[in-house]
Amino acid sequence: MRVQFIYPSFERHAQSHPELLEFVPADEYLxxxxxxxxxxxxxxPKHIDVAFHxxxxxxxxVDTAPDADLYAFSxxxxxxxxxxxxxDQLRARGKKTVCGGIFPSMMPDEAGKHFDAVVTGEGEGVWDEVLADAQAGKLKPRYRQMQPFDxxxxxPPRVDLYVENESPHLxxxxxxxxxxxxxxLSCDACVIPGTLGKSLRVVPHDMLRQSLANLAKLGKRAALTEDTSFFFYSGARRHFREFLKILRDDPRPSYDKISYVGISAPMILSIDPELLKELIESGVDRFxxxxxxxxxxxxxxxxxxxxARAKMERVIDRCQEFKIDPYVSFLVGNDGDDEGVFDRMLDFCAKTKIDKCxxxxxxxxxxxxxxxxxxxxxxxxxxxxxxxxxxxxxFKPKNMTPERLQRGYVDLWRGFYEGRKDIAGREHHARTVQF
Ligand code: B12
Ligand code: SF4
Known part of the structure; x- marks a missing residue:
């Protein structure tokens, strides 16, 4: 049996707004x-061939698609x-398709219009069944992992498949x-509780050690994307501190180990100086x-x-004091935002002298x-x-028109980057560093 995994494309910021290309080009770093x-x-299972595109x-x-028994999208x-x-194109040619991931988990009926089978939630618990059904020609329309996966x-994830498919553009x-x-938690705009469940489960350190070793072999750094690392729930913060020790004991130079740690402003204010020190000793130099x-x-x-503004200034001071580069992702369009939001952000950037966001x-x-x-x-x-x-x-914003919000967003990129180096620190021709 052969499974062809497909990672479909999407538009980056500057693909949606070519006028941003000067500051945040879409084509270099994806x-x-x-x-x-x-x-x-x-x-x-090992006896099944897998390919990634x-x-x-x-x-x-599609027309010259490599032959496969199942085309699996994420x-x-x-x-x-x-x-x-x-x-749609694959099914029109008689191929069998399955999908999983955030959108299929949240909108299974919409995804079901286009796929033979939709997997909702964590896929690990039902994947064997999907494969067996596909092999028997009996795919069911829905598969749902009911319990949080152990x-x-x-x-460790097969990141090697991605690395084999890298190109000079990616x-x-x-x-x-x-x-x-x-x-x-259930933050207003977050999909995590809905896709990966509401129970916070920490991945055992042995597995993390192995994943780190795999990344090292592939010449890659780790990006710690989850803000939940700093939680006290389920011992997450203790688990994180122990992971930092693993990272610290990894003999590679700091730069090769870790690229950034995802975090929120309240978390930066709540973590103690001891933990900040441990972060630095483990090679973390960007939030x-x-x-x-x-x-x-x-x-x-x-x-x-x-x-709140004074607290936000303290957040940046704290990062600067500990020499951790704060790469801020500013969000506009919340219901509390009025039209002054754009100027306030630019004013804050100027005052705190952050040089990338x-x-x-x-x-x-x-x-x-x-x-x-x-x-x-x-x-x-x-x-x-x-x-x-x-x-x-x-969507219709609460305190401004959609057009004002759209224009404000483009003006923010321009207002921040015009006259200075682009997002990658080069004079021209940027590469984005966002995730
Ligand atoms: C790495 C990452 C990226 C990467 C890859 C994106 C991707 N497709 O995941 C890149 C850099 C491209 C990216 C970009 C963006 N991202 Co991003 N990103 C992430 C991040 C941090 C980790 C994703 C991940 O690897 N998760 C771990 C895997 C294991 O989880 P999973 O994909 O859900 O997979 C499980 C199940 O869904 C299922 N499953 C998944 N695929 C399949 C396939 C099959 C066949 C089966 C059976 C099952 C299955 O099983 C898996 C294992 O249990 C997530 C946060 C998060 N924790 O998910 C945000 C997240 C996915 N990003 C998000 C957003 C909004 C973006 C951006 C739009 C904006 C931004 N500023 O980040 C940009 C995109 C474009 C732009 N404008 O420039 C949102 C998505 C919201 C949504 N509903 O889609 C998230 C959830 C962050 C958040 N909390 O809001 N991002
Ligand atoms: S704390 Fe983070 S992961 Fe949890 S719901 Fe809020 S944004 Fe999502």
């Missing part, structure tokens, strides 16, 4: 594929448009390393500081709350609490999934 396919390939690098050639919302197009049984120097799965989900960034920029438009991703609210309030203005990429306004 980021690695999410770990969905690497995770499913890792639990595919990254449609962002070379469009998947996608999040921005890639759904392309996933549907490819699946992460102590996870093999050569990420890092890949995500998941320290945990799931989250017990990917996600804004717009928490009360500090919402208040500081959305409506100019002076207390990104700007994103709040996007009501299907299945999240904010999506449910906006559907109920009849505020969704676009269901073109490829526009759900944080670069387009897909």
């Amino acid at each position: 980021g690695g594929a999410g770990l969905g396919i690497a995770s499913m390939a890792a639990v595919t 990254d449609d962002r690098v070379v469009p998947f050639p 996608f999040f919302t921005p890639a759904a448009t392309r996933a549907f197009e490819l699946a 992460v102590t049984k996870l093999p 050569k990420p120097d890092d890949y995500p390393l998941q320290l945990s799965r799931g989250c017990p 990917y500081l996600v804004g717009g989900f928490d009360p500090i960034t919402r208040g500081a920029f959305g409506w100019g709350d002076p207390v 990104e700007f994103a438009i709040m996007t009501p991703y299907p299945g999240t609490p904010v999506w449910n609210r906006m559907v109920a309030e009849d505020r969704i203005i676009s269901r073109t999934w490829k526009h759900y990429n944080d670069a387009n306004v897909t």
